[in-house]
Amino acid sequence: MNKPIILKFELNRKQMISANDRLHFQQKAKITRFLRELAKYEGSNTLKDWYGLPFSEDKPCNVRVVIFSPTIRKYDPPNWSPTSKALLDGLTDAEFWTDDNYNIIKEVSFSHGGKSGTDNYKIKLEIMETEIDVIE
DSSP: OOOOEEEEEEEOGGGOOOTTOOOOHHHHHHHHHHHHHHHHHHHHHHHHHOOSOOBBTTBOEEEEEEEEESSSOOOOGGGGHHHHHHHHHHHHHTTSBSOOSTTTEEEEEEEEEEEOSSSSEEEEEEEEEOOOOOOO
16 A cells, blocks of 8 residues: 555635535535635646556545644534535546545545644645455
8 A cells, every 4th residue: 555645725714615504505616616626736736746546446545634723612523524525526627536436435534633823724635545345
């Protein structure tokens, strides 16, 4: 197994979507579009430096989403799944993987990374190749 591919994003609160947000669909679509484009750009740049991509059913992966908050306030890292979903979709657009379904991304986990050290949130995606499940 190779070392993880790490992608980092720094976003202000208005550039993120929480599962608890009650946004108008047009506002949510605008943020989602921004996140997808951002991830597509970052993913395309990473692809230029990385060999062996894309991930596929023959080469699945796990994704760890690490959230760094600008405050010490308690929060639930999985509540940021709409933000991470848009980022993963952008990586699909960048052809980081053939699709973002369960056959290719075997597991997505969320964790708190500590304080961001800025007024913004930081999101780190750690993408690691995983073993192929063999069903007997």
